[in-house]
Each structure stands twice: as structure tokens, then as C-alpha cells.
Amino acid sequence: TKRSDVSNSEYAKFVSQEVPRDEVSILNSVFSHLAYTFHKNPSNTEAMDAYNGIAFTIRDRLLKRLEDTDSHFISINAKRINYMSMEFLIGRTFDNAMLALGLRKEYSAVSNTLGFNLEDLIDEERDAALGNGGLGRLAACFVDSMACCNYNGWGYGLRYRYGMFQQQIINGYQVEAPDCWMDNPNPWEFPRPEISYKVKFYGNIAKTPSTSSGYTWENAVEYDVMAFDTPVPAFGTKNVGNIRLWSCKTNDLFDLNRFNAGDYPGATGNMVAADILTYVLYPNDNQNAGKELRLKQEYMFVSATIQDIIHRFKLTGKPWSEFHELVAIQLNDTHPTLGIAELQRILVDEEAMSWDAAWDIVTKSFAFTNHTILPEALEKWPVPMMGKILPRHLGIIFDINLFFLQHVEKSIPSEREFLSRISIIEESSPQQVRMAYLAIVGSHRVNGVAQIHSDIIKATIFSEFVKVFGSDKFVNVTNGVTTRRWVNQCNPGLSALITETVGDESWVDDYPKAHLLESRVNDEDFRKRWWDVKQANKLRLATYIKDTCGITVNHDALFDIQVKRIHEYKRQLMNILGVIHRYNTLKKMTPEQRQDQVHRVIIFAGKSASGYYIAKLIIKFINSVADVVNNDKDIGDVLKVVFIPDYCVSAAEVIVPASDISQHISTAGTEASGTSNMKFVMNGGLILGTVDGANVEIAEEVGDDQIFMFGVLAHEVDEFRFNLRYHPDPLDANLQAVYDTIKSGVFGNPDEFNPLVECSHGPGDNYLVSVDFASYLMAQDAVDALYKDRESWITKSILCGSRMGKFTSDRSITDYAENIWNIEPSAVDA
Ligand code: 9GP
Numbered sequence: 001t002k003r004s005d006v007s008n009s010e011y012a013k014f015v016s017q018e019v020p021r022d023e024v025s026i027l028n029s030v031f032s033h034l035a036y037t038f039h040k041n042p043s044n045t046e047a048m049d050a051y052n053g054i055a056f057t058i059r060d061r062l063l064k065r066l067e068d069t070d071s072h073f074i075s076i077n078a079k080r081i082n083y084m085s086m087e088f089l090i091g092r093t094f095d096n097a098m099l100a101l102g103l104r105k106e107y108s109a110v111s112n113t114l115g116f117n118l119e120d121l122i123d124e125e126r127d128a129a130l131g132n133g134g135l136g137r138l139a140a141c142f143v144d145s146m147a148c149c150n151y152n153g154w155g156y157g158l159r160y161r162y163g164m165f166q167q168q169i170i171n172g173y174q175v176e177a178p179d180c181w182m183d184n185p186n187p188w189e190f191p192r193p194e195i196s197y198k199v200k201f202y203g204n205i206a207k208t209p210s211t212s213s214g215y216t217w218e219n220a221v222e223y224d225v226m227a228f229d230t231p232v233p234a235f236g237t238k239n240v241g242n243i244r245l246w247s248c249k250t251n252d253l254f255d256l257n258r259f260n261a262g263d264y265p266g267a268t269g270n271m272v273a274a275d276i277l278t279y280v281l282y283p284n285d286n287q288n289a290g291k292e293l294r295l296k297q298e299y300m301f302v303s304a305t306i307q308d309i310i311h312r313f314k315l316t317g318k319p320w321s322e323f324h325e326l327v328a329i330q331l332n333d334t335h336p337t338l339g340i341a342e343l344q345r346i347l348v349d350e351e352a353m354s355w356d357a358a359w360d361i362v363t364k365s366f367a368f369t370n371h372t373i374l375p376e377a378l379e380k381w382p383v384p385m386m387g388k389i390l391p392r393h394l395g396i397i398f399d400i401n402l403f404f405l406q407h408v409e410k411s412i413p414s415e416r417e418f419l420s421r422i423s424i425i426e427e428s429s430p431q432q433v434r435m436a437y438l439a440i441v442g443s444h445r446v447n448g449v450a451q452i453h454s455d456i457i458k459a460t461i462f463s464e465f466v467k468v469f470g471s472d473k474f475v476n477v478t479n480g481v482t483t484r485r486w487v488n489q490c491n492p493g494l495s496a497l498i499t500e501t502v503g504d505e506s507w508v509d510d511y512p513k514a515h516l517l518e519s520r521v522n523d524e525d526f527r528k529r530w531w532d533v534k535q536a537n538k539l540r541l542a543t544y545i546k547d548t549c550g551i552t553v554n555h556d557a558l559f560d561i562q563v564k565r566i567h568e569y570k571r572q573l574m575n576i577l578g579v580i581h582r583y584n585t586l587k588k589m590t591p592e593q594r595q596d597q598v599h600r601v602i603i604f605a606g607k608s609a610s611g612y613y614i615a616k617l618i619i620k621f622i623n624s625v626a627d628v629v630n631n632d633k634d635i636g637d638v639l640k641v642v643f644i645p646d647y648c649v650s651a652a653e654v655i656v657p658a659s660d661i662s663q664h665i666s667t668a669g670t671e672a673s674g675t676s677n678m679k680f681v682m683n684g685g686l687i688l689g690t691v692d693g694a695n696v697e698i699a700e701e702v703g704d705d706q707i708f709m710f711g712v713l714a715h716e717v718d719e720f721r722f723n724l725r726y727h728p729d730p731l732d733a734n735l736q737a738v739y740d741t742i743k744s745g746v747f748g749n750p751d752e753f754n755p756l757v758e759c760s761h762g763p764g765d766n767y768l769v770s771v772d773f774a775s776y777l778m779a780q781d782a783v784d785a786l787y788k789d790r791e792s793w794i795t796k797s798i799l800c801g802s803r804m805g806k807f808t809s810d811r812s813i814t815d816y817a818e819n820i821w822n823i824e825p826s827a828v829d830a
Pocket of ligand 1: 133134135136138333371372449479671672673674675693
């Protein structure tokens with residue numbers, strides 16, 4: 001119509017204007033948001049208001065770019081990658097966005113004009129902690145890289161109201177409190193009420209010959225699930241990414257009649273039932289209700305996502321046969337695997353497609369990433385539970401399994417035993433749906449996240465599938481991290497040195513250029529500045545420790561850091577047992593001898609799953625040991641032990657740049673990759689690690705002799721476990737002495753800590769702490785010896801920092817794009 005023609009052309013003029021980037025215009029737009037969005041003027045503007053006012057102007061700029069990016073990709077019919085992840089550990093966005101837009105200096109001046117220091121405003125932002133650990137942070141790095149590398153990629157996830165949990169340490173114990181991160185306005189998301197889909201649960205399946213598949217899903221409970229978009233700023237390009245998170249719409253579930261009758265819980269019951277679906281990440285699932293909630297969360301997530309993907313595909317007007325040419329769907333671990341059954345259901349039940357045509361589309365579109373060999377990754381759902389909540393999907397999964405097993409029987413003559421081992425349905429009581437197997441069968445590629453891990457899954461948990469599908473279906477994509485956040489943003493001192501060496505800031509999105517640092521390894525002035533940057537970062541962390549834990553540490557000491565989820569396989573327990581050994585050794589020395597030792601601050605941080613008894617006991621144990629060591633006047637500054645509470649992305653940004661050494665000491669074969677190991681080394685920290693996960697490839701890149709490696713190898717683990725059970729060696733004398741100290745009661749009631757003694761030696765030592773303890777201590781001695789030789793230490797630190805070009809998430813994403821997604825980049829301006 002005439003009206004829309006006019007407004008379209010006016011709009012085209014409006015959006016084609018560049019958003020002004022000068023300080024005065026920025027200040028004016030901040031004033032405008034302060035006045036008209038927040039009803040504030042400069043005299044009553046508090047720090048939180050200033051943060052919001054500024055953040056909203058950044059958001060305006062990001063939205064403009066998001067709109068341009070979307071239009072660009074639609075206009076060229078670009079294939080889109082849909083990264084489905086139950087976790088996105090985004091952290092803070094403010095600083096990252098200013099850097100990405102290239103406007104940090106301008107915003108700093110604007111905040112000064114408002115009477116605030118930009119650094120203080122940065123601290124006003126709450127972390128978006130929608131993830132547990134490595135897997136969620138990886139997803140956040142990946143959306144950053146998809147945007148920065150100009151791929152048409154979106155993340156899809158859930159909008160948890162309470163994120164994970166806030167960890168408090170009370171009397172040394174972890175106590176979980178809700179993380180109310182949404183209490184303040186969130187400038188980085190915008191609600192899209194117009195983008196909503198119906199998601200169904202329960203009900204029954206009716207045979208209806210009139211439909212093409214012959215089935216309909218009846219009497220289901222329906223929820224409206226709505227989108228919230230979070231633009232992802234990208235550095236060095238005008239492309240902007242997006243994370244689309246889902247939450248239920250609850251208002252129309254309010255029952256006014258019951259309310260008027262005085263039945264308030266009844267009136268709001270359905271609202272609450274819908275709302276709690278996205279209260280928290282991974283509700284505790286040790287009881288049935290928790291399990292059901294988790295299954296519903298997963299389905300709500302995949303159903304809304306798949307419907308959205310289909311909706312966008314239909315807008316292209318292309319035939320279904322081209323679906324996989326326009327859509328790639330990556331499953332981040334098994335949690336979104338129901339998406340396979342959901343797409344198949346929609347195609348056969350709602351789009352009247354034949355089973356085979358639908359399955360062809362499904363398997364060409366999906367790919368699956370495995371992130372661990374531990375049993376928790378191999379999610380299973382009881383068949384009766386799935387039948388109750390998702391009756392149609394259960395039927396579809398049984399059919400997928402039937403056709404798969406028939407195919408196997410035909411192609412490789414198989415015994416019943418073999419078929420039952422690879423069946424998607426486990427014949428236990430009750431039967432279980434093996435989600436990892438469904439993910440493999442329904443995907444065209446399966447990848448591990450570091451070379452050793454990809455090799456292990458092919459040889460162990462998925463070996464039978466390699467026989468069925470051949471080896472080519474199983475590939476490796478080694479993880480990576482975004483250097484925009486993990487070097488440029490978190491370590492301004494180091495960034496300045498790299499920029500000076502490279503000659504410009506191009507390294508920020510072309511990190512391999514940091515290899516030029518190596519050319520300065522013998523430059524005296526450079527070496528001194530390198531050391532000084534580390535010292536400044538350690539001072540910053542020392543201040544943070546004082547503020548959060550009340551402990552004073554000397555930043556001249558060696559900072560030895562282990563930060564990650566608390567888990568037996570990651571062996572924080574071995575670390576703290578090593579601390580006790582160090583403490584015992586120091587106690588035996590004269591004061592003069594003690595002062596001669598390398599002074600160390602040993603720093604832990606990380607959360608334990610709320611129901612994980614041993615991990616929580618390890619936290620308590622670390623704090624009890626810390627209490628004794630830190631208050632021992634004989635020891636003074638020579639040894640300090642710190643547990644930093646509530647580890648999160650923004651804490652990591654302070655911790656990572658400050659390490660001299662960081663520990664990545666999982667039992668060989670158990671840590672799929674690890675990504676903090678990459679961050680630490682990029683920031684000039686050395687690593688003490690086992691031959692596990694990405695440590696192996698880091699050693700290959702930086703050189704075996706730059707890294708402190710110890711411990712048994714992955715292929716030896718089973719034999720050591722067997723020996724521990726049936727033919728244990730005598731206990732190492734140092735470990736025995738450590739146990740004696742624990743049993744003496746210096747750290748508190750020894751009975752309380754006895755389970756830790758029991759799970760670190762003999763038959764209970766599943767993670768081989770006692771086996772690796774002696775070599776661990778030797779490696780620690782080597783660290784001390786090198787630290788005394790400051791010049792050699794600096795050399796290693798520079799060489800390590802400069803050789804990490806491989807470990808950017810840009811490289812990982814390019815690997816996925818080329819080897820799995822078959823997708824080309826395209827920049828908005830190109
Ligand atoms: O434990 C792995 C960790 O090694 C890896 O770096 C990360 C990202 O790939 O995923 C972790 N796995 C999980 O969090 C659960 O599967």
C-alpha cells in the first residue's frame with residue numbers, strides 16, 4: 001500500500017544512517033536514556049543509573065547492527081548455524097561491547113562527565129551465569145566467534161531466572177543461594193512477545209487414519225513459550241550475533257474465577273507450573289520430580305527452537321529438500337537431543353512428509369558434540385517417564401531405533417548382544433532411552449573436543465558406532481576461547497604489549513599474530529615489562545582476595561591457581577593433599593630455611609553440584625586446611641591458601657591474568673579438553689598438568705619442555721585401577737604423612753574428612769590420586785626450582801604466551817564451519 005511504501009522508504013533512509021560515534025553525541029544519547037528511559041537527571045544519577053544509561057546507548061548500537069546483520073543474511077539466503085545449548089555462561093557484556101564497538105575511550109570520557117569512573121560502572125553489572133562451567137562458557141565463546149568470523153550463527157537456549165546458584169562459604173561449607181541476576185533491568189536482552197510457540201506435554205496418542213502419519217497427539221497441556229534476544233557484540237566487523245533464550249508466557253494461565261473464589265494458590269498454580277520450567281539450570285534431579293522438570297525443560301527448549309528454525313526456513317520459500325542447505329543444527333552435548341525426535345515429529349505429523357524423506361532431512365541437518373566420557377554426559381530417560389510427558393516422541397524414538405537396528409542387522413551380520421549394546425533403548429528395568437545414542441544415530445557428524453578425547457570416544461564409549469557408521473562420521477574439533485575477552489578485555493597490560501609488538505590491534509581478531517611476541521624474548525626492556533604486567537595483575541588479584549575473603553596475600557609470591565568445577569576427576573583433592581605436604585615440610589624447617597623457600601599463594605575457586613557430597617566435602621576440607629595454614633605464625637607469608645567464593649566469569653577475568661602457574665591435573669583420560677588451561681597460558685601463565693585433554697595439544701604447540709607434565713597416561717589408567725583394587729602397592733611415605741596429619745585432628749574432626757582419605761588411596765581411589773601423588777610432588781618441586789630462576793621463568797612465560805595461536809574459538813568455529821556445517825562466512829559490509 002501507499003502508506004507502507006512511504007514508511008518503508010523513510011525507514012530505509014533512517015536505518016542507512018550511521019549511528020554517531022563522537023563523545024558529544026554519545027553523551028546526548030546517554031542523557032536521553034537517563035531522562036526518558038529511567039527518569040533521572042545528572043544530579044540524582046547513581047552508579048547503577050549511569051551504568052544503565054550508558055548500557056542502553058550501547059544496546060541501541062548493537063540492535064542497529066543486529067538488524068543489519070539479519071537483513072544481510074536473509075538477502076543472500078545464507079545458511080544458518082543454530083547452536084543449541086542448555087548453557088550459555090555469558091558473564092558480563094558491558095566492557096566487551098564497548099571494546100567491540102571500538103568506543104571504550106569515548107564511553108570512559110562520558111562516564112567521567114557523569115562523575116563516575118568507568119571501571120566502577122563495569123562492576124555494577126551482574127554476570128549472566130546461565131551455565132555450569134566449561135561447556136557453557138564454550139558456547140558463549142562460540143557465539144562470539146561466529147559473529148566475529150562473519151558466520152550466520154545464532155545460539156539457542158533457556159532464560160533461567162536464577163541462573164545456576166550463588167555460592168556462599170559459611171564455616172568453610174558451600175551453601176547455595178539463588179542467583180537473582182535479573183533483579184535489575186537487563187540492557188542486553190529484549191523481549192520478543194511476537195515470537196512465541198506452543199509447546200505441549202502429556203496427553204495421549206490417537207490413531208487417526210486421516211492424518212498422513214496416522215497419529216495425533218491429543219489432550220496435551222499447552223504452554224506459550226516466548227523468545228528473548230541477546231545481541232552478541234563482535235569485534236572488527238559490523239556483524240552482530242544473537243542468543244535467543246526461551247521462557248514461558250504465564251499471564252493467560254492466571255485463573256480469575258478461582259482467584260475470585262478465594263483460591264489463590266489454585267488461581268496461580270498453572271502460572272507457577274509454567275514459570276518454574278526456567279527457574280534454574282539443571283534442577284537437582286536425584287528425585288523423580290526433579291527429573292521430570294529437567295525433561296520438560298529440555299523439551300520446552302528444543303520444541304520452541306525447532307519451531308523457530310522451521311518458521312525462519314519457511315520464510316525463504318525454499319522446498320524442504322533444501323532445508324539442510326540452509327540450516328545446520330549443532331547439539332551441544334546430549335541435552336538438546338530431543339530436537340531430533342521433534343523435527344522428525346513435525347515433518348511427519350504436521351508437514352505430511354514420508355518417514356524416510358523426513359529422516360533424510362533430520363540426519364543431514366543435525367550434528368552432535370560430546371564433551372565428556374563421564375556417565376553424566378550419557379543422559380538416559382526412563383521410558384515410562386518419557387511416555388507420560390512426551391508420548392508421541394517416545395513412539396518416534398522407538399521407530400527410529402527399529403529402523404536403525406534393522407539397518408545394522410542388514411549391513412553387518414550382528415549378534416543379539418551387539419544389537420542390544422547399540423540399541424537406543426536400554427533393556428533395563430525400567431527401560432531407558434539413551435540420548436547419546438539417539439544423538440549419534442540422528443546426526444551426520446559426531447565430534448569430541450580435543451584430539452585425545454576424540455580418539456578416546458571412538459575407542460571406548462562409541463566404538464560400536466564406529467563399526468556401524470565408519471570412522472569418518474567421528475571427527476575432532478579442539479576447543480578454543482575468544483581472545484577478545486580472555487586476553488584483550490581481561491588483561492589490558494598484556495594487550496598493550498601485544499599491540500605494540502604487532503604494530504596495531506589486528507591481533508585481537510587474528511590472534512595467531514601474537515606469535516610475534518617470541519621475537520622479543522631476548523629484549524631486556526620487553527622482558528621487564530612482561531614481568532611487570534604479571535605483577536600488576538597479581539596485585540589486582542591480591543586486592544580482590546582481600547575484598548572477597550579478607551585474606552592478605554603478598555603479590556610477590558608465586559601464584560598457583562586451580563579454578564574449575566569441583567569434581568573428583570579434576571583432583572582438587574590431590575592439590576590440597578599436596579598443600580598439606582608442603583605445610584608439613586615447611587614446619588620441619590628452621591625459620592631461615594623457610595624464608596629461603598619459594599613463597600606461594602595457592603588459590604582455589606569453583607562450585608560443586610549441590611547434591612555432590614564428596615565435592616562439597618573437598619571444599620570444606622580446603623577451607624579447613626587454609627584456616628590452619630593461614631593462621632600459623634611459623635608459616636607467615638611463605639604459604640597462603642585461599643578459596644575464592646562464587647567463581648564466575650567476571651571473577652575469572654581477574655584470576656586468569658594473575659597466575660604464575662595453574663593446575664590442570666585431572667586423571668588422564670577424564671578431562672575432555674579444558675579451556676581454562678588455554679586462557680591461563682595465553683596470559684603468560686605456565687601450566688602444571690597431566691597428559692589429558694587439551695593439555696596435550698598445548699604441550700605440542702608451546703613445546704614439551706615449557707610445561708610441567710606428570711602422571712600416568714590414559715591407556716594405563718585401567719591397569720592402575722585394577723592394581724589398586726587387587727594388588728595395591730605400599731602407600732607413598734609422603735602421602736602417609738599427610739594422612740597422619742589429617743588424622744591428628746589439626747584440621748578439625750578427622751572423622752569428617754575420612755571419606756577423602758578413603759577415596760584417595762586403595763580400592764576407593766578411582767581417580768588415582770595415590771598413584772600420581774609422588775610424580776605430582778616432583779613436578780611441584782620443578783616449579784619451585786624454576787621460579788627461583790626468574791630469567792628462565794620469564795623466557796618460558798613469553799614463549800608459552802606467544803605460541804597459543806591455535807587455541808582461539810575462531811579457529812574452532814572455522815573447523816566446525818568447514819568440516820561439519822559446510823557454511824561460508826559473509827560480512828555485512830562486503
Ligand atoms: O568437562 C568438559 C571440559 O573438559 C570441556 O572443556 C568442556 C567444553 O568442551 O566441556 C566439559 N563438559 C561438560 O561440562 C559436561 O559434558
